[in-house]
Amino acid sequence: MTVQAEQRPGSGLEAEPRPDDVSVETPFRRFVSDFLESRIATAALAVFAVIAFIALFAPWIAPTDPYDLAQVSVLDSHMPPGSTAFDGRVFVLGTDGAGRDLLSAIFYGLRISLGVGVMSGIIAMAIGSVVGLAAAYFGGRVDTVIMRIVDIQLSFPSILVALVLLAVLGKGVDKILIALITVQWAYYARTVRASALVERSKEYIDAATCLALGHRRILFRHLLPNCLPPLIVVVTVQTAHAIALEATLSFLGIGLPITEPSLGLLIANGFEYMLSMKYWISVYPGVALLITIVSINLVGDQLRDILNPRLQK
Amino acid sequence: MAGGETTLAVEGLKTHFFTKAGVVKAVDGVSFEVAKGEIMGLVGESGSGKTVTGFSIIGLVDPPGRVVEGRVIHDGRDLVGLDDEQMRSLRGNRIAMIFQDPMMTLNPVLRIETQMVEAVLAHNAVPAEQARDAARDALGQVGIPSPDERLRAYPHQFSGGMRQRVAIAIALLNRPSLIIADEPTTALDVTIQGQILYEAQKLCRETGASMIWITHDLAVVAGIADRISVMYAGRIVEQGTTADIIDQPAHPYTRGLIGSVPSRNTRGDRLFQIPGMTPSLLNLAPGCAFRERCSVADDACLAEPEPSRPLPGRVLRCHHPVLDTAQ
Amino acid sequence: MTVFIIRRLLQSAVVVAVMSLLVFVGVNVVGDPVDMLINPEADQAEIERVIRDLGLDRPLHEQYGYFVVNALQGDLGDSFIFGQPALQLIIERMPATFELAIAALLLAVVLGIPLGVLAGLRPDAGWSRTIMAGSILGFSLPSFWVGIMMIMLFAVMLGWLPSTGRGDTVPVLGVEVSFLTRDGLSHLLLPAINLSLFKLSLVIRLARAGTREVIHQDYIKFARAKGLSETRVVLVHLLKNIMIPVVTVLGLEFGGLVAFSVVTESVFAWPGMGKLIIDSLHELDRPVVVAYLMIVVLMFVIINLVVDIVYSILDPRVRLQDTKA
Numbered sequence: 001m002t003v004q005a006e007q008r009p010g011s012g013l014e015a016e017p018r019p020d021d022v023s024v025e026t027p028f029r030r031f032v033s034d035f036l037e038s039r040i041a042t043a044a045l046a047v048f049a050v051i052a053f054i055a056l057f058a059p060w061i062a063p064t065d066p067y068d069l070a071q072v073s074v075l076d077s078h079m080p081p082g083s084t085a086f087d088g089r090v091f092v093l094g095t096d097g098a099g100r101d102l103l104s105a106i107f108y109g110l111r112i113s114l115g116v117g118v119m120s121g122i123i124a125m126a127i128g129s130v131v132g133l134a135a136a137y138f139g140g141r142v143d144t145v146i147m148r149i150v151d152i153q154l155s156f157p158s159i160l161v162a163l164v165l166l167a168v169l170g171k172g173v174d175k176i177l178i179a180l181i182t183v184q185w186a187y188y189a190r191t192v193r194a195s196a197l198v199e200r201s202k203e204y205i206d207a208a209t210c211l212a213l214g215h216r217r218i219l220f221r222h223l224l225p226n227c228l229p230p231l232i233v234v235v236t237v238q239t240a241h242a243i244a245l246e247a248t249l250s251f252l253g254i255g256l257p258i259t260e261p262s263l264g265l266l267i268a269n270g271f272e273y274m275l276s277m278k279y280w281i282s283v284y285p286g287v288a289l290l291i292t293i294v295s296i297n298l299v300g301d302q303l304r305d306i307l308n309p310r311l312q313k
Numbered sequence: 314m315a316g317g318e319t320t321l322a323v324e325g326l327k328t329h330f331f332t333k334a335g336v337v338k339a340v341d342g343v344s345f346e347v348a349k350g351e352i353m354g355l356v357g358e359s360g361s362g363k364t365v366t367g368f369s370i371i372g373l374v375d376p377p378g379r380v381v382e383g384r385v386i387h388d389g390r391d392l393v394g395l396d397d398e399q400m401r402s403l404r405g406n407r408i409a410m411i412f413q414d415p416m417m418t419l420n421p422v423l424r425i426e427t428q429m430v431e432a433v434l435a436h437n438a439v440p441a442e443q444a445r446d447a448a449r450d451a452l453g454q455v456g457i458p459s460p461d462e463r464l465r466a467y468p469h470q471f472s473g474g475m476r477q478r479v480a481i482a483i484a485l486l487n488r489p490s491l492i493i494a495d496e497p498t499t500a501l502d503v504t505i506q507g508q509i510l511y512e513a514q515k516l517c518r519e520t521g522a523s524m525i526w527i528t529h530d531l532a533v534v535a536g537i538a539d540r541i542s543v544m545y546a547g548r549i550v551e552q553g554t555t556a557d558i559i560d561q562p563a564h565p566y567t568r569g570l571i572g573s574v575p576s577r578n579t580r581g582d583r584l585f586q587i588p589g590m591t592p593s594l595l596n597l598a599p600g601c602a603f604r605e606r607c608s609v610a611d612d613a614c615l616a617e618p619e620p621s622r623p624l625p626g627r628v629l630r631c632h633h634p635v636l637d638t639a640q
Numbered sequence: 641m642t643v644f645i646i647r648r649l650l651q652s653a654v655v656v657a658v659m660s661l662l663v664f665v666g667v668n669v670v671g672d673p674v675d676m677l678i679n680p681e682a683d684q685a686e687i688e689r690v691i692r693d694l695g696l697d698r699p700l701h702e703q704y705g706y707f708v709v710n711a712l713q714g715d716l717g718d719s720f721i722f723g724q725p726a727l728q729l730i731i732e733r734m735p736a737t738f739e740l741a742i743a744a745l746l747l748a749v750v751l752g753i754p755l756g757v758l759a760g761l762r763p764d765a766g767w768s769r770t771i772m773a774g775s776i777l778g779f780s781l782p783s784f785w786v787g788i789m790m791i792m793l794f795a796v797m798l799g800w801l802p803s804t805g806r807g808d809t810v811p812v813l814g815v816e817v818s819f820l821t822r823d824g825l826s827h828l829l830l831p832a833i834n835l836s837l838f839k840l841s842l843v844i845r846l847a848r849a850g851t852r853e854v855i856h857q858d859y860i861k862f863a864r865a866k867g868l869s870e871t872r873v874v875l876v877h878l879l880k881n882i883m884i885p886v887v888t889v890l891g892l893e894f895g896g897l898v899a900f901s902v903v904t905e906s907v908f909a910w911p912g913m914g915k916l917i918i919d920s921l922h923e924l925d926r927p928v929v930v931a932y933l934m935i936v937v938l939m940f941v942i943i944n945l946v947v948d949i950v951y952s953i954l955d956p957r958v959r960l961q962d963t964k965a
């Protein structure tokens with residue numbers, strides 16, 4: 001397997017088509033083996049799996065519960081990485097201003113950051129897909145109006161859209177979810193519409209229409225599955241973007257409330273200690289955020305390459 | 314060859330592309346000579362290595378390609394192995410090239426003037442004014458009306474034929490001793506083709522430049538060339554004077570090519586087509602590359618045919634050439 | 641052409657109207673207007689007076705009309721904190737933001753185009769891969785965190801550059817600018833780099849993609865066949881072709897820089913309108929928030945409009961399409 005991966009040309013400029021593989025592959029296995037071809041992407045996927053695991057099971061694997069007042073002592077505050085508390089515990093990444101174990105806080109923060117990011121991505125994808133499918137399927141006026149709205153919204157940067165919404169709605173988990181969904185849905189709508197238009201022009205949709213299958217059946221059973229490949233790529237890119245945006249908004253103090261200490265809030269907390277060289281309080285949550293976003297983006301890059309050969313240059 | 318001085322002698326030229334899929338032997342042992350003032354036609358189907366031959370001569374083979382063997386002797390000097398600066402000072406100066414698609418050869422965002430003047434200044438330390446005059450004269454020479462105005466224009470304001478004239482004017486700017494014209498009429502309308510062909514021939518005679526006229530169309534080259542080299546799968550399979558090649562083709566491939574030239578006699582009939590396709594030059598099997606398509610192939614053809622000189626001025630690469638004059 | 645411009649103008653007007661409605665409804669329906677528009681420290685009589693003044697006892701559509709009429713006259717309310725008209729506050733902060741955004745844009749172009757072209761010319765070289773890896777990071781890294789790291793490294797640990805504020809300014813044509821004083825320039829450097837990182841990555845990618853496309857064009861090979869030096873081929877023939885798309889995209893991106901300066905200004909305490917709106921959000925200074933949003937939206941609509949029109953002048957195909965529709 002690895003040998004084969006080595007021999008396969010990467011994204012070079014070969015003029016001749018590469019010799020066809022002899023083995024018969026199912027589309028899914030082909031997809032998996034194509035993905036594993038890139039060592040960086042495979043590593044990124046593994047890293048992301050670890051992060052997702054930490055996020056899911058933070059309460060069970062974190063050394064302490066940083067928000068359980070019984071386990072936190074202000075006497076332990078601002079301790080550098082590797083310090084030992086008077087009760088013998090070791091703070092691998094040090095403690096924050098309130099004496100919380102930073103490693104545990106990061107585990108819990110990942111849980112919130114990833115949770116909010118992924119949830120907003122899923123809802124936005126659902127909304128955007130339905131809207132995009134409707135635009136492609138009904139065409140005409142419906143399409144024109146929907147795509148105008150999409151174009152106009154996408155002409156504004158995400159941070160501005162989020163600012164408008166948060167200024168109007170205020171703070172809160174639900175509010176930031178709404179903002180993140182609003183920022184993302186248009187990308188999904190545009191992607192789904194584009195690939196649905198291509199699919200719609202193919203014969204089998206005509207056939208389905210002739211068979212008088214219902215709109216909904218045609219849309220969801222026939223059109224949607226064929227829009228999946230580009231959608232998967234957009235999901236990764238947009239989720240990474242949503243996580244970064246949430247962190248940014250929370251850092252600015254207009255995102256999540258302090259009761260939901262995501263990575264962005266942890267970084268914001270550490271910012272005030274930066275000038276006194278207590279760097280770790282800001283740096284380590286930032287590193288966690290960075291690893292999360294970069295790993296998702298690298299996975300997304302590889303997915304784009306294998307799912308959309310036209311983009312391969 | 315015809316007694317005069319030799320402008321260019323290509324000897325055993327091999328240009329290979331080292332792709333990830335394998336080695337593409339685009340040019341694999343090509344030899345020919347071009348005498349002073351002579352027009353040599355290089356003919357072959359698409360993909361036979363004509364363009365790569367041209368680029369090998371002027372040292373512009375793109376990676377992963379490389380001249381791996383052979384010599385290119387120009388005015389007594391071997392160009393293979395010259396350094397970049399020596400090669401640059403030759404290009405567009407002593408050896409000029411005209412490309413196939415005139416819509417693509419001129420830079421769309423630069424004025425014609427800029428593109429001509431820079432070609433003069435690249436090789437001559439003259440004032441810009443003088444370079445501009447040279448550019449204007451060259452435009453006039455290739456039959457472009459009101460050249461002064463046209464200098465200020467951008468390429469998209471010209472038709473395809475006009476652009477090819479500009480490209481020819483650029484090639485002529487520094488009075489080269491050799492012009493390589495790579496299918497310069499292929500992308501043009503038939504009427505324009507005729508004009509350009511006539512113009513190029515005339516200019517070549519006037520300036521005394523030698524020319525390599527590359528084409529896949531034997532009919533085009535028959536009217537202009539003094540001698541013809543027929544190329545197939547990276548090799549020259551037959552070479553001779555235009556009259557010899559047209560009247561007495563000896564190589565089965567050349568005979569096939571001539572069979573597919575429309576003429577008065579064949580009008581209305583379906584053109585004879587050589588069956589099959591040009592082989593891929595990637596990992597080409599040994600033996601005669603034309604074997605799969607040749608009607609007279611036999612076991613001898615599993616071995617590579619060596620070049621032979623059955624008649625004066627004639628080169629052939631075939632085990633079973635047709636050397637009678639029954640045609 | 642005129643039809644095209646009129647259509648675009650109408651569309652822009654609709655966008656601005658929708659935004660004003662959104663902000664208005666947001667303030668008046670979702671939130672409590674009294675809460676939002678009146679200084680929380682006012683007493684009962686004052687509240688009633690303001691309610692009457694603002695017409696809050698009127699039906700909603702009348703109120704909206706009132707808001708629009710005032711807005712059109714440049715009256716977007718007074719700041720609770722500063723007691724000044726909100727619009728004036730924002731306009732005062734504008735030069736700082738614009739200076740930062742322009743500096744970031746220049747950095748992105750001046751560094752991004754050469755880096756992108758280099759990476760495009762030798763895509764397999766080690767340093768090309770480094771440049772591209774850097775640009776992936778530039779896209780992925782949240783800029784606020786990079787800003788913090790920059791402060792930590794260059795201000796706190798190395799002590800080379802100041803971490804906050806705008807430094808000394810001098811007036812140019814009545815506008816205070818930092819970049820002309822040594823102190824101001826040293827204050828400008830870190831925030832400008834921070835703000836430019838994302839666009840820098842974008843320019844690198846655009847320039848690289850453009851280079852890889854253009855370098856294989858016949859006209860580049862023809863330029864070489866003319867015997868031009870490699871320097872001239874790259875600096876004139878290649879660069880001129882990739883500049884057009886890069887500059888077009890950057891024109892569109894300027895608004896994005898202004899919007900994202902919210903983050904950079906907050907990290908570096910740069911006294912521009914981005915920091916103002918975040919402060920105002922924290923201090924519940926709603927009139928300033930509303931005014932900022934209206935102004936930035938208006939700015940975006942104008943930028944998009946201008947880019948659209950300029951584009952349609954440059955590219956006849958866009959025009960054709962639109963008159964047919």
Ligand SMILES: Nc1ncnc2c1ncn2[C@@H]1O[C@H](COP(=O)(O)OP(=O)(O)O)[C@@H](O)[C@H]1O
Nearest residue numbers: 015330337339358359360361362363364365594
């Ligand atoms: N950059 C390249 N990489 C790999 N192979 C190439 C490259 N350029 C040309 N070739 C190969 O060289 C062969 C000859 O091409 P060319 O000289 O353009 O043919 P012609 O001009 O006779 O139509 C073709 O088979 C082509 O595949």
Ligand code: SF4
Nearest residue numbers: 601607610614631632
């Ligand atoms: S060598 Fe044999 S196969 Fe090749 S052309 Fe001659 S006869 Fe045909």
Ligand SMILES: [Mg+2]
Nearest residue numbers: 360363364495
């Ligand atoms: Mg060719």
